[in-house]
Amino acid sequence: xxxxxxxxxxxxxxxxxxxxxxxxxxxxxxxxxxxxxxxxxxxxxxxxxxxxxxxxxxxxxxxxxxxxxxxxxxxxxxxxxxxxxxxxxxxxxxxxxxxxxxxxxxxxxxxxxxxxxxxxxxxxxxxxxxxxxxxxxxxxxxx
Numbered sequence: 001x002x003x004x005x006x007x008x009x010x011x012x013x014x015x016x017x018x019x020x021x022x023x024x025x026x027x028x029x030x031x032x033x034x035x036x037x038x039x040x041x042x043x044x045x046x047x048x049x050x051x052x053x054x055x056x057x058x059x060x061x062x063x064x065x066x067x068x069x070x071x072x073x074x075x076x077x078x079x080x081x082x083x084x085x086x087x088x089x090x091x092x093x094x095x096x097x098x099x100x101x102x103x104x105x106x107x108x109x110x111x112x113x114x115x116x117x118x119x120x121x122x123x124x125x126x127x128x129x130x131x132x133x134x135x136x137x138x139x140x141x142x143x
Contacts, residue, residue: 016076022066022089027059030074030087037076038083041132051083051130054111058087058126061104065095065124081132082113088125095124 018033020026031052038048059072066072066089077084097117098104108115114129 014078016078017073018076019071019073022063022070022072024060024063026072027056030059030072031056033074033076034083034085037078038130040078041081041083043083043130043132047130050111051085051128054108054128054130055085055087057104057107057111058085058128061098062087062089062091062124062126065089065091065097067091082129083132084127084129086125086127088123090122091119091124093121095119097124097126 016033016037018030020029034051034055035048038051043051055074059074062072070090073088075086075088077086097119105115108126108128112128113131115126117126118124
């Protein structure tokens with residue numbers, strides 16, 4: 001399922017919601033969406049690839065924690081200066097995110113500007129933020 005939320009409903013931000021089955025077979029869809037949205041903000045090819053890797057890594061962490069039959073939901077928020085990706089899955093109460101010292105977490109920190117995570121009794125989410133390079137302007141959305 002994919003859904004775009006018009007800017008009038010989401011304030012000044014563009015929001016794209018994607019939900020795919022929580023299996024590795026669908027990570028390519030999320031990587032492609034990440035690359036397309038990052039390109040709108042004039043990220044360099046290296047920055048786009050970093051974001052693709054970060055989203056892939058965050059989703060891989062979540063897939064291990066996902067409840068059977070869960071969906072992997074990604075919310076992409078595009079502003080004039082940032083791309084924020086929140087990936088989330090429903091998970092059991094015993095689900096635990098890796099520690100801040102884990103290699104996967106270090107990768108996320110190295111590839112993005114901000115990383116945060118949240119685990120509740122039935123949901124686990126990781127949020128990644130990348131800022132647009134200084135001195136560039138985003139391409140206006142096509143009508």
